[in-house]
Amino acid sequence: MNIFLIGYMGSGKSVIGKKLSDTLNYSFLDFDDYIQSKEGKTITDIFKSRGEIYFRKIESKYLDEVITDKFNTVISLGGGTPCYGENMSIIKNATSIYLKASISVLAERLFSEKKHRPLISHVQEKEELIEFIGKHMFERNPYYTQSDITVNTDQKSIDEVVESIVLKLF
Numbered sequence: 001m002n003i004f005l006i007g008y009m010g011s012g013k014s015v016i017g018k019k020l021s022d023t024l025n026y027s028f029l030d031f032d033d034y035i036q037s038k039e040g041k042t043i044t045d046i047f048k049s050r051g052e053i054y055f056r057k058i059e060s061k062y063l064d065e066v067i068t069d070k071f072n073t074v075i076s077l078g079g080g081t082p083c084y085g086e087n088m089s090i091i092k093n094a095t096s097i098y099l100k101a102s103i104s105v106l107a108e109r110l111f112s113e114k115k116h117r118p119l120i121s122h123v124q125e126k127e128e129l130i131e132f133i134g135k136h137m138f139e140r141n142p143y144y145t146q147s148d149i150t151v152n153t154d155q156k157s158i159d160e161v162v163e164s165i166v167l168k169l170f
Contacts, residue, residue: 001072001094001095002067002070002071002072002073002074002075002093002094002095003020003024003026003073003074003075003094003095003096003097003169004075004077004091004094004095004096004097005017005020005074005075005076005077005096005097005099006077006079006081006082006091006096006097006098006099006143006144006147007079007098007099007100007101007144007153008079008101008106008133008136008137008140008144009078009079009106009110009117009119009120010101010106010109010110010113011079011099011100011101011106011153012099012101012153012158012161013076013077013079013099014030014076015158016076016099016153016158016161016162016165017030017074017075017076019158019159019162020074020162020165020166021073021074023162023166024072024074024166026072026073026074027070027072027073027074028073028074028075028076029066029070029073029074029075029076030076031062031063031066031075031076031077031078031081032076032078034062034066035058035059035062038058038062039058043055043078044116044121046058056080056084056085057085059078059080059081059084059087060084060085060086060087060090063077063081063087063090063091064090067090067091067093067094075094077091079136079140080119080140082096082140082143082144082146083139083140083143088143088146092146095148095149095169096146096147096148096149097147097148097149097150097151097165097168098144098145098147098149098150098151099151099153099161100144100150100151100152100153101152101153101154102154103130103133103134103137104130105153105154105155106133107126107129107130107133110129110133111123111126111129114129119136120132149165149168149169151164151165151168
């Protein structure tokens with residue numbers, strides 16, 4: 001069984017994914033790292049040189065590749081991955097877990113690392129970031145809520161989130 005972790009950037013998909021994979025004795029795959037290794041460029045460089053439309057096309061291609069080639073793997077997806085093309089249909093071929101975080105928590109986590117996040121690198125003020133995240137969450141929520149399991153990550157440690165997931169899985 002493969003497990004996809006979905007949620008907005010900053011929701012903890014990568015850090016939770018690593019811990020969950022250790023707990024379940026599964027492999028772990030950070031989907032952004034996978035795309036970067038396949039393309040030989042960072043996500044930021046792909047966005048800058050080829051644009052978001054190109055990125056979303058290759059993202060779908062590699063998602064299809066991953067679901068076919070990986071088994072017993074926890075896969076942390078990019079925040080937008082479920083929201084484009086037929087990606088949610090592909091994700092539904094495995095177990096999907098939505099790591100839900102509030103807008104205020106996401107803004108707090110993301111503001112200091114925005115230069116490494118192509119979608120928010122232009123944001124100057126925290127209030128502007130809150131508005132940006134709120135708009136995105138409104139657009140993405142219909143996709144995220146199609147997940148098999150939803151776990152709220154606000155004010156929870158990594159271990160608490162992983163424990164919640166394991167209890168809901170089995």
